[in-house]
Amino acid sequence: MSGTSTGLMPPADAVTPVRHPEAPAPGELLGAHYGQCFGCGGGQPHGLQLEARAGDGVSVTAEFTVRPAHQGAPGLAHGGVLATALDETLGSLNWLLRVVSVTGRLETDFLLPVPVDTVLYLEAEVTAVAGRKIYSTATGRIGGPDGPVAVRADAVFIEVKVDHFIENGRPAEIRAAMNDPDQIRRVRAFEVNP
Ligand SMILES: CCCCCCCCCC(=O)SCCNC(=O)CCNC(=O)[C@H](O)C(C)(C)COP(=O)(O)OP(=O)(O)OC[C@H]1O[C@@H](n2cnc3c(N)ncnc32)[C@H](O)[C@@H]1OP(=O)(O)O
Numbered sequence: 379m380s381g382t383s384t385g386l387m388p389p390a391d392a393v394t395p396v397r398h399p400e401a402p403a404p405g406e407l408l409g410a411h412y413g414q415c416f417g418c419g420g421g422q423p424h425g426l427q428l429e430a431r432a433g434d435g436v437s438v439t440a441e442f443t444v445r446p447a448h449q450g451a452p453g454l455a456h457g458g459v460l461a462t463a464l465d466e467t468l469g470s471l472n473w474l475l476r477v478v479s480v481t482g483r484l485e486t487d488f489l490l491p492v493p494v495d496t497v498l499y500l501e502a503e504v505t506a507v508a509g510r511k512i513y514s515t516a517t518g519r520i521g522g523p524d525g526p527v528a529v530r531a532d533a534v535f536i537e538v539k540v541d542h543f544i545e546n547g548r549p550a551e552i553r554a555a556m557n558d559p560d561q562i563r564r565v566r567a568f569e570v571n572p
Pocket residue numbers: 385411417465466469470472478479480481482483509510511534536538565
């Protein structure tokens with residue numbers, strides 16, 4: 379069953395997540411964290427170009443339209459693409475906590491097939507925080523924001539420093555990102571985190 383793996387269960391000392399006081403207001407479009415991100419970047423023609431908005435508390439909503447480039451079986455979304463949509467939506471929760479974190483574990487349930495041209499309505503929220511571990515959950519609905527759940531996921535994200543990307547990313551892309559004033563502005567949004 380989903381959500382029951384040991385790695386996805388918050389430990390006894392986990393605390394309730396706290397929305398950062400300078401988090402974007404509910405309803406605010408969060409924008410891409412990186413223009414070349416396959417999940418949210420505008421610079422990836424076949425990417426998901428997922429648009430996420432801040433929700434209440436430590437939550438986000440997002441929409442992603444399945445396009446022909448995202449097929450697995452004829453006329454149906456590839457499961458890995460749907461997992462990417464969930465992962466990206468969960469990653470957007472970083473803006474609400476104002477913490478930089480990366481996916482450590484992502485467990486996905488595929489409940490309904492998702493045809494091409496479908497809009498996937500996603501919601502994600504942080505459920506608990508324990509040290510660097512951020513526990514979260516997400517759903518993707520079809521047919522409307524209140525439609526049936528087609529995919530869902532539980533995840534643990536691990537807080538990292540910005541250096542995680544600088545030390546591990548390919549140098550050419552790191553250099554380009556560090557020369558991009560928009561990218562620097564987005565990263566600085568996290569540096570004010572106490
Ligand atoms: C600027 C905004 C950027 C937003 C990006 C969002 C994009 C969308 C989300 C993604 O797709 S991110 C890309 C996919 N993920 C990765 O590339 C991560 C690759 N993995 C790593 O780099 C490291 O394994 C990781 C940073 C996650 C952890 O390595 P560390 O050496 O920093 O952690 P460490 O081993 O010290 O563990 C710290 C805690 O996390 C726990 N932990 C680590 N990996 C875990 C895991 N996989 N599952 C569950 N827990 C995990 C670990 O047990 C420990 O718990 P305790 O504090 O209780 O001891």
